[in-house]
Amino acid sequence: MENFVVSARKYRPATFDTVVGQQSITNTLKNAIKNNHLAQAFLFCGPRGVGKTSCARILAKTINCMNLSPEIEACNECESCQGFNNNYSFNIHELDAASNNGVDKIRELVDQVRFAPQVGKYNIYIIDEVHMLSQAAFNAFLKTLEEPPAHALFILATTEKHKIIPTILSRCQIFDFKRIQIADITEHLAYVAKNEGIEVEHEALHIIAQKADGALRDALSIFDQIISFCGDKLTYQAVIQNLNILDYDYYFRVTDAVYNSDIPSALNAFNEILNNGFDGHHFINGLGMHFRNLLVAKDAITLSLLEVGDSIKQRYLEQSQSWQQQHLLKALELCNKVDLNYRMSKNQRLLVEITLMQICGVKEDNTSVEKKTFVVKQKQSNEVKTAVTKEIQEQKVVATLTILPKVEENKNLEIDLPKTSTKAIKIVNFKDNIQKKTISINSHSESEKQDEVKENSVVQEDKRNEQVFSQEDLNEKWVQYANEKENVGKHNLLSVLRDKKAILKENFNVCITLDNKVQEEVLIDEKTKLLGYLKTQLENDSISLTVDVTPLKEEEMKAYTAEDKFKKMVKKNPDLLNLKDKFDLEIDF
DSSP states (O other), X not given: XXXXXXXXXXTOOOSGGGOSSOHHHHHHHHHHHHTXXXXXXXXXXXXXXXXXXXXXXXXXXXXXXXXXXXXXXXXXXXXXXXXXXXTOOXXXXXXXXXXXXXXXXXXXXXXXXXXXXXXXXXXXXEEEXXXXXXXXXXXXXXXXXXXXXXXXXXXXXXXXXXXXXXXXHTTSEEEEOOOOOHHHHHHHHHHHHXXXXXXXXXXXXXXXXXXXXXXHHHHHHHHHHHHHHHTTEEOHHHHHHHTTOOXXXXXXXXXXXHHTTOHHHHHHHHHHHHHTTOOHHHHHHHHHHHHHHHHHHTSXXXXXXXOSOHHHHHHHHHHHTTSOHHHHHHHHHHHHHHHHHTTTOSSHHHHHHHHHXXXXXXXXXXXXXXXXXXXXXXXXXXXXXXXXXXXXXXXXXXXXXXXXXXXOXXXXXXXXXXXXXXXXXXXXXXXXXXXXXXXXHHHHHHHHHHHHHHHHHHHHXXXXXXXXXXXXXXXXXXXXXXXXXXXXXXXXXXXXXXXXXXXXXXXXXXXXXXXXXXXXXXXXXXXXXXXXXXXXXXXXXXXXXXXXXXXXXXXXXXXXXXXXXXXXXXXXOTHHHHHHHHXXXXXXX
């Protein structure tokens, strides 16, 4: 029985041309070899399964090849190539940094670097997963990496570039490997299937490529797994069954149900999905992706963003025609909210079902909004018409009433009319000029309102409180206000109110004398509130507050420094000065 070799090893690239999806990097390396512009250290970065180690081996093999082809590929016939292919090359050394991350292993490697190669031009050292090296190992490697011998070349590979110290990064030529495109993976899987004599469906290969998430090695491993399951015929159903992938058909069914506002069908489809063992979170994420695909399928410009097979793409194109863009955006928003709240929800199934019901009502909500807008506009127009009709009727009534006082038969009758009434009488001819009549009526009403405001202001002025109060009453309310500010925490204001006494003078003028500008600013900031409080408590609206600032005289100023305090003490007791001089004392203490 022939030994089985997994496809990831069997179809591992052996030349630059067979590397999948990294053409820019392979072309750069080939040109560097052709022009003899090789760096002494390379760093290959990128996710798993994209060809970092494979490119490192191909580069090492090609550099030491003695008979390069015109396409800058290894000949596979010279002594160096034969040794590499048969795994006995003494010039190419591979080190797994994950299991050899100590400083001792790096020191051994540094010692080996000194020896010249037995065959070929270079001693090449490939260090895989270099980010696993310890800090001490990195430090031991720095000097050799910066100034290696002319015959030594280092190729480092890592999946986590951010874990490598900057001093290592600055000494290397860095190549960033990208994720392999779904189309490239699908094409390579078709090539492998053809060589293996396996009949495949294109949609099945596309699902495998999507599941691999840009890693060709993962795609080949999944391919081997499916072949073991279904034999020589690889079908779409076999792939989704073996990989436990939710079929596109479920999403199309649910989308048709919510488009038709068929809540029972949508809930039954979701229940079927749960019974098949799929997670609700996985379903809602897939449904959001489905709405996204419908959105990009509506425009030919974004159609290239649809990474699905041809038959599935055609279904997306057909279904997207019946949806409007705003409906898809609303459905996407609802799916995104569920994705954010799913883990925190106590009843996750109910959360998804409510979302499906809301998506079913997306179209109806927009229709109802349009109807409501039309009804509101129609109602507003009716209200405007009613208001205009009512205003005209009122104007007719006013005009009729203002005409009645004009009686010429009884000349002895005296009527005192205000000036505005004459303007109103002129409205008899309002049929000829409705606009002038309306302005006259409005001006009449506005003048009446102004007269009422003036009368009210006069009445309010007459009702001003001027309750008489004494100095004792003022002191009592002053202390009460200070106590209230103590509870608020305004300590500067509190000290001013308690230290300074308010004096009542003529015409209810309250005068307070302060020592400096700082106290004045504190009191002025509180002046409005203080006056309002005094007017309310003393029932007198005529109270005014006057603030005077009288600085202290020099003899009244307090001594703050040690020297000032000593001078004050000497004035009271001159013997202190003799005591200071006799014992040579210092004032500062």
